[in-house]
Amino acid sequence: MSKRTIQLEVLRYRPEQDKEPFFQTYTVPCEEEWVVLDALNYVKDEIDRTLSFRWSCHMFVCGSCGYKIDGEPKLGCKAFLRDYGDNIRVEPLDNFPIERDLVVVIDDFVEKLQSVKPYIIAKEEKALAAGEYIQTPAQLKAFKQYSMCINCLLCYSACPQYGLTNQEFIGPAALALAHRYNMDSRDVGRSAREHVLAAHEGVWECSFVGACSVVCPKDVDPAGAIQQAKFTSAVDYLTSMVGIGGK
Amino acid sequence: MGARRPYMRTMSKTSWFMTHARFKTYMLHEISSVFVALYMWLLIDGLFRLAKGPEAWEAWLSFIKHPLVVVISLIAFAFFVIHTMSWFKAVPQAMRIQQGEHFVDGKLIIGGHYAALGAFSLFVLILAGVA
Amino acid sequence: MARSAKAVPWFLFAAGGTITAFVLPVMLFVTNLAPPVGLFSEAMSWETMYGFVGNWLVKLVLLGIIGFGLWHAAHRLRVCAHDFGIRADTVVAYIVYGVAGLATLATIWALLMI
Ligand code: SF4
Ligand code: FES
Numbered sequence: 001m002s003k004r005t006i007q008l009e010v011l012r013y014r015p016e017q018d019k020e021p022f023f024q025t026y027t028v029p030c031e032e033e034w035v036v037l038d039a040l041n042y043v044k045d046e047i048d049r050t051l052s053f054r055w056s057c058h059m060f061v062c063g064s065c066g067y068k069i070d071g072e073p074k075l076g077c078k079a080f081l082r083d084y085g086d087n088i089r090v091e092p093l094d095n096f097p098i099e100r101d102l103v104v105v106i107d108d109f110v111e112k113l114q115s116v117k118p119y120i121i122a123k124e125e126k127a128l129a130a131g132e133y134i135q136t137p138a139q140l141k142a143f144k145q146y147s148m149c150i151n152c153l154l155c156y157s158a159c160p161q162y163g164l165t166n167q168e169f170i171g172p173a174a175l176a177l178a179h180r181y182n183m184d185s186r187d188v189g190r191s192a193r194e195h196v197l198a199a200h201e202g203v204w205e206c207s208f209v210g211a212c213s214v215v216c217p218k219d220v221d222p223a224g225a226i227q228q229a230k231f232t233s234a235v236d237y238l239t240s241m242v243g244i245g246g247k
Numbered sequence: 248m249g250a251r252r253p254y255m256r257t258m259s260k261t262s263w264f265m266t267h268a269r270f271k272t273y274m275l276h277e278i279s280s281v282f283v284a285l286y287m288w289l290l291i292d293g294l295f296r297l298a299k300g301p302e303a304w305e306a307w308l309s310f311i312k313h314p315l316v317v318v319i320s321l322i323a324f325a326f327f328v329i330h331t332m333s334w335f336k337a338v339p340q341a342m343r344i345q346q347g348e349h350f351v352d353g354k355l356i357i358g359g360h361y362a363a364l365g366a367f368s369l370f371v372l373i374l375a376g377v378a
Numbered sequence: 379m380a381r382s383a384k385a386v387p388w389f390l391f392a393a394g395g396t397i398t399a400f401v402l403p404v405m406l407f408v409t410n411l412a413p414p415v416g417l418f419s420e421a422m423s424w425e426t427m428y429g430f431v432g433n434w435l436v437k438l439v440l441l442g443i444i445g446f447g448l449w450h451a452a453h454r455l456r457v458c459a460h461d462f463g464i465r466a467d468t469v470v471a472y473i474v475y476g477v478a479g480l481a482t483l484a485t486i487w488a489l490l491m492i
Binding site: 260261264274277278279280281283284286287288289290291293294295297298300301304305308311312316317320321323324327328330331334335363364367368371372374375376 | 455
Binding site for chain 1: 269347
C-alpha cells in the first residue's frame, strides 16, 4: 500500500453562518487505492467534523454519494484517487439547491419520480395464491437495462435542459424509469403515465445532449430510453390525431 | 440546528455550453442546422433558376463558384459530416433491435449505416460522372 | 400536464435528420464543391440538369430531400434558439415552422415549373 497526499478542495456551505458557498482545502494523507469518499471520510473523522456529505453503501448501490468531482458528476465511492491528480475538487451536484456542504435538496426529483408512477400497473391484481406474473427472459431483457437506476441523480446534474428549464423538465432518470415500466410485459400503465411522459416538460424537453448516459454509473442510458419514448408517444399522438386508436 | 436556507447556484442560460467539452460537441451538431437551412435555400433558388432557363442557371452556377461561396460550402461540408457522424452514432441508442434475449450490437448498426452511406455516395458520384 | 404537439414536427425532424445524414455530404459535393474545380461540368450543365429534374421520380426525390431537410433544420433551429437562451419558444416555433412550410410550398412550385 503506497501513501499519497492530496489537496481536497471541498465546496462548503453552512446556512447558519455562510452567505454563500466557498472552497475549503484539506490536506489528506491517502492510500493509493482509496476513492474520493474515503478521503472525505478521513476529513470528517480526523480533520473537520463539521463537513457534511451523504453516503451509505460504499459500493455503488445506494446512490447517495453523488458529487461533482473535478467538474464531472461522479459517485464518490466509485471515483478512484488513482484516476485523479493531487488536487481534487469536490462540489455538490449541479442543478440542485445546496442544503449544506455537499448535501443537496432532492425533493424536486422525488416528486417527479412519483409522477411517472414507477411501479407495475397490472391489468388485474392477482391474489397471491394465483401465482406469479410470468415473464420470459426476452421480455425481461427488453427493459432490464432501464431498471438498474439507483437514483443517484448524476444524470440530472449533467443535464443542461434540466437547468435551462429551471427544473421543469421531468428529466433523465424519471423518464427512463417511466419507459422501463412501459416496456414491461406485465404492465398496462402506459396511458396512466402518458400525461407526464408526452407533455412538453416530459420527453419533448429533451434535445438529446446525451450527457446523462455518459455520466450514469449504472449504464442505464436514459438518453436512449427517452428517444424511444419520443418515438412511441409520437406514434400515439399521430394515430389519435387521425382518429385511429389513441390511448 | 439552524434554519434551512438552501442555496441555488446559478447557471448561465446563454453560455452554459462553454463549460464542458461534450456541450461544445453537442452545440456543433445543433449548429449544423444553420448550414442545412442555407443549403436548402440555395437548392430551392437553383430549382427556380433551372426552370427559368439556361442563363438564369448559369448565373446560379457562377454564384456557386464565387470564392466566398466556396469557402462557406467547405464549412457547410464539414458541418454536414459532423451531422452525419453524430446522427449515426445515436442510432443504436434510439433504435434498439432485439433478437430473442440479445440486442444487435450497436457497432454493427452503425457500420451498416456507414456502408449504406458509402454505397449511396458512390452511386451519386458515378451518376454525376457519366452524365 | 397536456400532451405536447411537438410530436408532429419531431417526426419530421427525425425523418429529415436521417435523410440529410445520408444525402447531404455527397449532394453538396456534387453541387457546390465539384463545379469550382471543373468536375461534373457536363452533369451540372443546364441541358442535363433540366432533363434530369424533368423526370417525375427525380422531382419526388428532390421534394423529399428538400422538404424533410427544411423541417429538420427548422426544428433544430428552434432547439438552438432555446439553447442560446431565447425563451420565446412559441414565437420561435411559429417562425421556423412557418418558413419551413412556405419553403416547402415554394419547392413544389419550382418543381412543377420544370
Ligand atoms: S439513470 Fe443513472 S445517473 Fe441517472 S439517477 Fe439513475 S443511476 Fe443515476
Ligand atoms: S455510497 Fe452508496 S453509491 Fe456511493
